[in-house]
Amino acid sequence: MSDFPKPDQLLSDIDRKPPQMDWMDTPVTIRKGMYCYAANPKSVEYTHLPFPHQWNPLDEDWKLPENWQEILHEGFKVRLERFRSFKLFMDICVRCGACADKCHFFIGTGDPKNMPVLRAELLRSVYRNDFTAAGKILGRLAGARPLTMEVLKELWYYFFQCTECRRCSIFCPYGIDTAEITMMARELFNLIGLNIDWIATPVANCYRTGNHLGIQPHAFKDMLEFFMDDLEEITGVRVEPNFNKKGADILFITPSGDVFADPGTYTCMGYLLLFHYLKEEYGLDVTWSTYASEGGNFGSFTSHEMMKRLNSKMYAEAKRLGVKWILGGECGHMWRVINQYMDTMNGPADFLEEPVSPITGTKFENAKSTKMVHLSEFTADLIKHGKLNLDPSRNDNLILTYHDSCNPARGMGMFDEPRYVIQNVANNFYDMPPNTIREQTFCCGSGSGLNAGENMELRLTGGLPRANAVKYVHEKYGVNMLATICAIDRAALPTLMDYWVPGVGVTGVTEMVANALILPGEGERTTNLRGEPLPGMEDE
Amino acid sequence: MKLDKLLSQHKNVLIKRWFDEVVRTYPVDTASFLKQQKDPFANPVGNTTLKGLEALFDVLITGMDREAVNSFLDPIIRIRALQDFTPSHATSFILFLKQAIRETLVKEFHDPDVITAFMNFESRIDDLCLMAFDIYVKCREKIYQLQANEMRNTTFSAFQRAGLVKDVPDEDVPGLRLLTPPKNGICNV
Amino acid sequence: MNVKYMYSLLAVIALFLLAYLGVEAAGLELLFGIIIPYVAVAAFVAGVVYRVMGWARSAVPFRIPSTCGQQKSLPWIKPNKFDNPFTPGAVVVRMILEVCCFRSLFRNTRNFIQEGKIAYQLEIWLWVAALAFHYAFLTVIVRHMRLFTEPVPALIKLVETVDSFFRFEILTDTIRVGVPGLYMSGLVLLAAVAFLFIRRIVIPHVKYISLPADFFPLFLIFGIAFTGILMRYFSKVNIRAAKELTLGLVSFHPTIPQGIGVVFYVHLFFVCILLAYFPFSKLMHMGGVFLSPTRNLPGNSRAVRHVNPWNYPVEVHTYEEYEEEFREKMIEAGLPVEKE
């Protein structure tokens, strides 16, 4: 049958990728849906960061300062001296490939330059060229290449395709943390005004008003008051939070996403209910702050300096208000900053007391210097001591699973506290497969300031490994609610679920607590915080 | 039917060839990862694709129930609709099956019955490809919708419930300028 | 043709010829037996010190361990002591696990369940081969200490005995002569290097990320092991003379004994190249493990304050500035203010 039709011409034309070249020879194409818009110069200017200018990543000309190479070289040098991590990670990779397939962006997009090792090599090649003898002498043979405009574009494109999730770092025999390299790369971009808007504008807003959305103090209060009305309707109890109250026991700080974006708002209502309960039952006096109304820190996606500038508000406000210690809400990168940076940057917090739960007497030894306690630690301790009156059956319409957010997982090690809380406030809980949770958790694909709208393809592909594991428990156990302790997750995962696993909602852990919490003097609840009927109340 | 029998007999080979071809639409090093990593959680793309192809193959032989076909096609297309493919790239992988069959069963094509049956079978594959295209378009629409609605569904609706978005949406509501994507200045500066 | 490894292969072949011809044709025993070894050792020591000092000079501003297990928090929650160490002692254990067992690399090797059956992944081989390679290398180094010591310490003898524990004495008369017992380490080293090389050219993504510089040490080590084995089992080398040379080197009374055999010089030259190359390449990774801030610091940054040596004051937006801007609105909303 020799004259049987040959494979269609058309098909063979379209079905192959071009033969693969060495990665250094593969030019970068900035693809729509994969990159975020350039920073608005006004935002860059507001925070006095260098070289604010109008530019577009798709343009040929990025309108850089004349001596941009020099600026980057100098910036590189300074950072090598300031960060041993950076210098070491530039030097010691053996390219064993252990990390290569661990990145959710590689898994989802299939783009080889999203392998963590290659992402890092993009920058390492420049390092070798500029700072090592072998690179200077042997050039490309030693894996070195000069920093040209093409290379800069490639760096920019791929370092804004890393969510700084650190998953790669746990598999590397030397602990090379590509997230750290990404942080450095982004610091370098900021030296020549190449930030993305989704980071630069929240940073400017946060700097000015205390929160990312630029919500001014009165509106912040309005928003919480609205929640109070809602809660009164649901529970019959009027909660009365404190704002900027001097002399309160505890200052509470949470990401503004909880105050302003669904479904984080329900988590926020959860905080309000919990604090009301603790006030009524045990006289605990918690205050919110409008000045430090942002726990999240998009500065950490800009530079260490910006991280410090934004973070400074926490201690400053705690000091001004004269509280004993600080309690932190559910947020991922906020906790990376608090856990690994805050005390070093803006401490010592000697004006605060070592945190002790006034209700249970538990000393939070692990937070005795930073003096900031995670809400999940605090709540788990309350539950363990039987201090909360809970009715988990109110969450019986939900079958839960838990997404370990990258930062509390790999920058802190918080795994069991939130699980303990969930299992005490809800009856149906199933973990996802072991290689997708705890320290091996997959990122939501939208972290580190990449949760913009314009890079939707990037976010959805990056979130595929996470969604895929959710889908598994959704199909196997009927899981219909994904709990998390991160505000970016609460903002990004609903979209991800909508695309990959319709039928799964997203919630904060404290929302679950509040659903189950029986307040003193509450009326009969017929709905949960979302206004949906409680199990058994569907007909009322 | 003879062809059906042949197809069933060679099922494993055919699916393997088909899968190999599909995987070759990715860069070489990615392709090997997609093929070799058998853990469905570490490699959702490869495993979803393989599982989908197996199911589609069965459906092609046993008859095309629209719903079943959609449920098998959808996961594959849903992934490819996001990746760096043109629409034809994203959907044409269905047609690779033709080639796989031709190459595998080349010896059998002296039998006119088989040829006729194969032509029939081919048009089923074509149908499948068209359905794939439908799904592709739906996925793209979904992506645009998600893109457009995310802000509205989350932040905007929270504001609205709070009564902060009355008739004068702009000046009075701090932060609201963030809600008009894509570019935004600092609010009220 | 894969240019990446061709360059490295050619380089190693060139080095081989250089040493071979240098000794055999040009009679440069002095150069290859004394001068180059001294230069190489000097370069190695100076280079390693320079690199390690270079790293040590860079500051460690933050305590950023990758936490790979449950933190120590509430007393009733069991912390994962070694994957998320809280105390310096636990860090030491973590480092030992990393250095001796390649703990992180092992994490890669997870068995998983597929349709009810446990399956293993290819990745276990990277861990196995890397471990085999490093332990074989270590054993070889320790064994070679016999050339530099007189009398040979008991420990080295012990290692030797264990290493040649499997006396696969080949019983055909022709070969058995002069085969005192096969050292496992040499063979394992060769096999592991071969595996690491094959892995680099066969697994597409590893091939894609490899640089020419990744192949050079592999070929070089292959060359070293190969010439070593050649000397030991096939081309007879005068061990006594060799030891005379090496002892001379360490006692700073270098001599060139007669009749060592050219293969020895090639072997020695390869080793010298490796030593001199070591500090300037990725082979410095060992130093890296010990200094890596994601591994060698305890995860107790909230309990014990870490100090950043270059912490500098930054521009902040103070509460006063904030209140100044929003005072009226705050008062109107009933928020407390500092200045009415």
Ligand code: HEM
């Ligand atoms: C202490 C902890 C160490 C760890 C975790 C470690 C790990 C590794 C790994 C993962 C590789 C990669 C294999 C490959 O794919 O090529 C490697 C290669 C190698 N290591 Fe180590 N190593 C350590 C210490 C050392 C030491 C002390 C030496 C001293 C001689 C050494 C010498 C080498 C050499 C020569 C190679 C082969 C080079 C190559 O692959 O290009 N390593 N090591």
Ligand code: SF4
């Ligand atoms: S695991 Fe570490 S050493 Fe191996 S390639 Fe990745 S970064 Fe390099």
Ligand code: SF4
């Ligand atoms: S930190 Fe996360 S996103 Fe970045 S390269 Fe590593 S695995 Fe990928």
